[in-house]
Amino acid sequence: MGKDVIIACDFSSREATLEFLDKFTGRKPFVKIGMELFYAEGPQIVKDIKARGHKIFLDLKLHDIPNTVKKSMAVLSRLDVDMTNLHAAGTISMMQGALEGLTRPDGTRPLLIAVTQLTSTDQERMENDLLIKEPIDKVVMHYAKNAEIAGLDGVVCSPLEAEKVHDTCGKSFLTVTPGVRFADGDIGDQKRVMTPAQAKKIGSDYIVVGRPITAAEDPVAAYERCCAEFID
Ligand code: C5P
Numbered sequence: 001m002g003k004d005v006i007i008a009c010d011f012s013s014r015e016a017t018l019e020f021l022d023k024f025t026g027r028k029p030f031v032k033i034g035m036e037l038f039y040a041e042g043p044q045i046v047k048d049i050k051a052r053g054h055k056i057f058l059d060l061k062l063h064d065i066p067n068t069v070k071k072s073m074a075v076l077s078r079l080d081v082d083m084t085n086l087h088a089a090g091t092i093s094m095m096q097g098a099l100e101g102l103t104r105p106d107g108t109r110p111l112l113i114a115v116t117q118l119t120s121t122d123q124e125r126m127e128n129d130l131l132i133k134e135p136i137d138k139v140v141m142h143y144a145k146n147a148e149i150a151g152l153d154g155v156v157c158s159p160l161e162a163e164k165v166h167d168t169c170g171k172s173f174l175t176v177t178p179g180v181r182f183a184d185g186d187i188g189d190q191k192r193v194m195t196p197a198q199a200k201k202i203g204s205d206y207i208v209v210g211r212p213i214t215a216a217e218d219p220v221a222a223y224e225r226c227c228a229e230f231i232d
Contacts, residue, residue: 008210066097073101095150196229
């Protein structure tokens with residue numbers, strides 16, 4: 001799989017999502033469906049968007065005992081998504097179970113990506129709430145390595161961590177990076193951001209872009225601008 005721009009479809013209804021996707025009459029974007037939309041509309045929304053010809057990253061961040069995650073992943077894999085994810089904190093054994101569950105009878109499966117530490121967790125919260133005393137970047141790289149050992153395809157990480165993840169886990173281990181903003185755009189609530197061109201330069205494999213596209217006056221033009229900077 002090559003580099004791609006994934007649009008975070010953070011809408012709360014089917015109506016709003018499809019109205020947004022209707023604007024894309026040329027190149028069909030890879031879209032991320034998160035918990036809000038999935039819990040509101042159920043699996044049918046995934047089938048409908050897939051039927052319109054989009055690739056789908058189903059961002060449900062599973063985290064449970066290995067057997068439950070394995071069986072849940074088997075259900076998700078039947079939705080024919082292209083990428084899905086889980087929390088690396090669930091352990092190597094949970095990640096291995098997930099991969100097993102995700103693999104279809106014909107041997108194919110969606111890409112499986114791990115969340116390491118959420119970017120909303122900082123050093124202080126990790127130490128005080130989770131009692132993890134190591135430096136956060138060491139924890140992130142350790143979780144990335146665990147994901148690689150379990151056989152996963154990559155991690156979700158900040159574009160600022162992508163280079164180090166590739167150094168630690170190899171160039172073919174995928175980095176999926178949110179926190180992308182245009183040089184002349186609003187950064188909103190994201191703290192550490194990069195432009196699509198910078199993300200390309202440091203070796204991100206996929207960028208996940210939400211509001212710079214979904215809230216743009218012309219979303220299709222904003223998407224094409226991302227593609228031009230990141231892929232073309
Ligand atoms: O609108 P924006 O471009 O900030 O959207 C980024 C998307 O990536 C959102 O769906 C957000 O939940 C997701 N994300 C993130 N940071 C992470 C993991 C996921 O921003 N560490």
